[in-house]
Amino acid sequence: MRRVFAAALAVALLAPLTAGAATRHASSIEQRIREQQRHMRDVQQRLHDKRGELQQAQVKVRDLQSQLSQTRGAIDTTRVRLRNLEGKTRGVEARLAWNQRQLDAAESSLNLHRQALARRLASMYENGDLGYLDVLLGATSFSDFVERWENLRLIVRANQQTVRDRQAAEARVASLRHDLEQTASQLADARAQQEQAQRQLGALADERAQLVALAQNQRNHVAGQVADLEGLSAQEEAALERLIVERQREEAERLERERRARAIAGGESPAGAPISLSWPLSGPITSPFGLRNNPFGGGRMDFHPGIDIAAPTGATIAAAAGGHVIYAGWYGGYGNAVIIDHGSSIATLYGHCSQIFVTVGQEVQRGQAIAAVGSTGMATGPHLHFEVRVNGKPTDPTALLH
Incomplete structure (x- = not known):
């Protein structure tokens, strides 16, 4: 018991220092x-x-x-x-x-x-x-x-x-x-x-x-x-x-350190729970994840790293889950884009926005308005390009959307 208390005390004392450095x-x-x-x-x-x-x-x-x-x-x-x-x-x-x-x-x-x-x-x-x-x-x-x-x-x-x-x-x-x-x-x-x-x-x-x-x-x-x-x-x-x-x-390392600190202090299991994402927008999927015909013509195939959800310009885009905004601004072919880190090495990207309502470093909640639908960047019309990245790599969003 004394050793557990000592460990908990050490975590309690070191956590603010580690958190501050992080x-x-x-x-x-x-x-x-x-x-x-x-x-x-x-x-x-x-x-x-x-x-x-x-x-x-x-x-x-x-x-x-x-x-x-x-x-x-x-x-x-x-x-x-x-x-x-x-x-x-x-x-x-x-x-x-x-x-x-x-x-x-x-x-x-x-x-x-x-x-x-x-x-x-x-x-x-x-x-x-x-x-x-x-x-x-x-x-x-x-x-x-x-x-x-x-x-x-x-x-x-x-x-x-x-x-x-x-x-x-x-x-x-x-x-x-x-x-x-x-x-x-x-x-x-x-x-x-x-x-x-x-x-x-x-x-x-x-x-x-x-x-x-x-x-x-x-x-x-x-x-x-x-x-x-x-x-x-x-x-x-x-x-x-x-x-x-x-x-x-x-951010993932910080969250993992905090989770482990809480686990040591309270006996919480170190295993992380899988994240569940909400639909950021209502509308049909006009282009799924994976290989597709290039929408700009040329008769060639390309890899689509997310899904396209059709919606009119100005429609509200909501955060698929709570997290930390790590990017908000112009992002090349994505146009105006927002990237949210949800922890567990999972991040979501929202592209081609006409407006952005959040800033880098801001904490957001699931369902919070973060942007508006547009057609900025390389887009053929107004829609949301929604992307899920696990450890920085795009993955099929439909596997996590509920």
Whole structure:
């Protein structure tokens, strides 16, 4: 009896010291958790900003690529027009060659008419108007007179026709020359305009291609920064996870020491009773524990470390059992999350919350409101992701829910 009393007295004397040391150590871990939360929030904010910057850079690249595509399309259209003009030019050149031959023939005919008219004018000048009368008076008979008269009439008509032919040939030559010169001028102007347009569009395409290259480089640079921040975020989450596991282990050790102290003092059995959890929320399970199709697509399977309970945004989330809040805040893909240590190396996690009503270090009771349903983090819609961890490892919550 004396030994039992002595042992109980020793426990009573040492328990406050042990509890005080454990409390100080737990407080230190909780402080480190809060600091890690701040680091995570900072990284997440920077990552959010960079993702927004990356999205803007991607939009800029798409816009510039669209403009470049339009410019290249305009260049192709201009090239088609130039080819059409070249075809028309070849056609006009063929007509020009044909018209030149016609022009040469017209000028040759004109020269012949000019020569014939010149000869007639020279003859008329040499003989005078009396030449025609002498021809008529020199007739030896009436029939000869009539024949000479007819010949003279034909000569006069031929002279008149020669003049008319000359005038028509001159007019035709002038018209051909005008048409050819006008067509050639129009084609030259059109070709010059299209060539200028092609040069301008080519310069614009080069400029826009440079802008696209610069925008792509900027996008790739920002994408690299996003990748770096995502890696840093993963490291920060892993560090936070280690701190949470350490805090949970320390809390479990503290509770175990207290339980053993009570057992020694009062004869209580050192074996711990299994914990029973209450449903944190009413609603259907939309995604069970274990392997499932990734909800974000891609046709791949992933491991779901908890259960998803459907509920509207703002619905109250209750603590599944009494315990100690060891985490409350942003938790990567979980979004806003709460983690409660219930002792016996068991903790529960409540993810994707829209609001959090508790703080780290707070003691909560079973059924106490701790958060509100939301869709923060990696979520496809409003629901509660409920997770049970035993010794830091996820286990099927339905085995403990009652």
